[in-house]
Amino acid sequence: MYKLPCWRLAVMAVLGLVSVTALAQETIVVQDKAITQCDASDSLASIEPNQPLVLIVHGCFASAQQFKALAGVYEHLGVQTACFEYDDRRGLDAVANELVQSINRLSPILDEQRLTVIAHSQGGLIARKAHAQVADRAENIDHNNIELVTISSPFNGIEASSHCGIGWLRVASLGIVDGICYLVTGAKYLDIPPQADFINQPEPLITQLQRHLLIKTDETETCRTRNSQGQCVKDDYVFSLQEQTQSKVDDSQVSTPLVVHAGHAEIVGSESVVPWKLIEVLQQQKVMPEPKEGERATFTSMVEAIYLNYPLG
Numbered sequence: 001m002y003k004l005p006c007w008r009l010a011v012m013a014v015l016g017l018v019s020v021t022a023l024a025q026e027t028i029v030v031q032d033k034a035i036t037q038c039d040a041s042d043s044l045a046s047i048e049p050n051q052p053l054v055l056i057v058h059g060c061f062a063s064a065q066q067f068k069a070l071a072g073v074y075e076h077l078g079v080q081t082a083c084f085e086y087d088d089r090r091g092l093d094a095v096a097n098e099l100v101q102s103i104n105r106l107s108p109i110l111d112e113q114r115l116t117v118i119a120h121s122q123g124g125l126i127a128r129k130a131h132a133q134v135a136d137r138a139e140n141i142d143h144n145n146i147e148l149v150t151i152s153s154p155f156n157g158i159e160a161s162s163h164c165g166i167g168w169l170r171v172a173s174l175g176i177v178d179g180i181c182y183l184v185t186g187a188k189y190l191d192i193p194p195q196a197d198f199i200n201q202p203e204p205l206i207t208q209l210q211r212h213l214l215i216k217t218d219e220t221e222t223c224r225t226r227n228s229q230g231q232c233v234k235d236d237y238v239f240s241l242q243e244q245t246q247s248k249v250d251d252s253q254v255s256t257p258l259v260v261h262a263g264h265a266e267i268v269g270s271e272s273v274v275p276w277k278l279i280e281v282l283q284q285q286k287v288m289p290e291p292k293e294g295e296r297a298t299f300t301s302m303v304e305a306i307y308l309n310y311p312l313g
Contacts, residue, residue, distance in 0.1 A: 008093035022103040028109050030082070034102050036062050038083040045082035052114045053106065054081045054109050057099070059152075060088045062223070067120075069269060073279065075298070077289040082106075088122060089186025092198060096129035098177025103130070116147045116287060120268050121238070123143040123155025125192075128212070128249065132203035141206055149213045149287055150286030151278070152264050155202070155237045155246035161185065163191025202248050213285055214257040215267070215278070216244040235261025273278030274307045 027046040029294045036054060037043045047053060055072050064083030071081035084102060086095045106115065131141060131148050161261035163169060164181035181189035191198040205212065218241055221234035241259065250257045260267065262277050269275030282288035291299035 001299075007167045009055045019056045022299055029104060031103050032102050032107070034098055035106065036064050036083050036085050038081055039105075047082065047106065047109050048080055050113055052116070054116045054118060055084055055106070056081060057084045057086075057117065057119035057123035057127050059119075059123045059271055062088070062120070067268070068121050069301065070118075071280075073303055074288065075304070076302050077291070079289065084123075085217050086126070087186075089188065091187040092122075092126055092129060092191040094187075096126050096132075097137060099126060100137070100139060101129040103141050103143055104139060110143070110145075112148065114145045115143055116149065118149045118287075119153065120151045120205055120310040121187075121264065122192075125155065125269045126151030128153070128155070128202065129198070131205050131209050131212070133206055134203055138225075145210070146206075146208060147210045147213070147287065149215065150216045152217045152219075152239060152244065152267055153214075154192070154243040155199070155214075156243050157196060158192045158239070159194065159201040159243060159271070161189065161193045162195070163193075164189045165174050165195035189270070195288050199246065202246065205252055205254060209254055212249075212252060212255045213251065213287065214244075214255060214285070214299055215281060216241055216257060216259045216266060217307055218259055222261075222266060224263055224265050225294075229247055236266050238264035263306075269307055271278070271308065274304055276303075 029046050030045045030047055032059050035045045035055075054071075056064070056071065058064060058066055064085045065081060071083070074081045085100055086098065089137070103115065103117075117127050117131070127148055127150060133140060133148070137166035157165075161181065164185070166177075170177045178189070181267060185192065190196060193199070217239075219237040219239065222234035223234070225232070225234040227233050230253050245257075247257065258281070260281060266273055267275060267278050269278070279288065283290045
């Protein structure tokens, strides 16, 4: 059984939620700078061999540290975690290839244990691309026990970037459109418009993928920031359900699409919001263990403590 990091054990003990004794155990440091501890993005991940692992992939304008609280929830439930760190301005295909390589480095450590990849927003595009069968790719994922969860991912393309994918406009502007799009989004600007091949022609998934759970968010009438009077000053609407719905992605034999009414940031939580909707879905779908009988109250207190007492970077 995977054991919690010492710092997490100490926090739990201070909060009075558990009484623990830290035990030394064998772990392997993954020699891959993209695979990090979720609580410290510059720290290589330490993985216990032959145990299940949850690998979290962040979205745009985010980092591994945004998910240190979700990682803490998994650790509390006895599941080890790591995060995949990347530059969100790079081309999605290049990052997906790096994720493939990182997963293949993890595979011998995990052996036949389950690897669950959870990816938010842009990270979902990258993660699905990594789990696709690509004929001209140097290597594809070779792990045999793998599950993919994507959250709020724009599989149908980002409408706000539509002009970046209009060929005649790019030509007529003598490169100005390309320059502006690159300035705003980076090298991925040709990957994310609705017209992009990346969007319209998603490759079939690898045969060993057990399931692709697509958690879509209905982000209408949601709020990210409120003032002291409780009034919304910034909504939490980023992608419409139409932007998140691509029939070729939904119709895969291993796909399980579902919709949650939640904001784009709310669904994954913050230092002021506990993502109970996401946790409920993950537990209902057997992607996250449920607390043992009689321990629900302790679990609730622990989750709230993790999210509300430790600011996310």
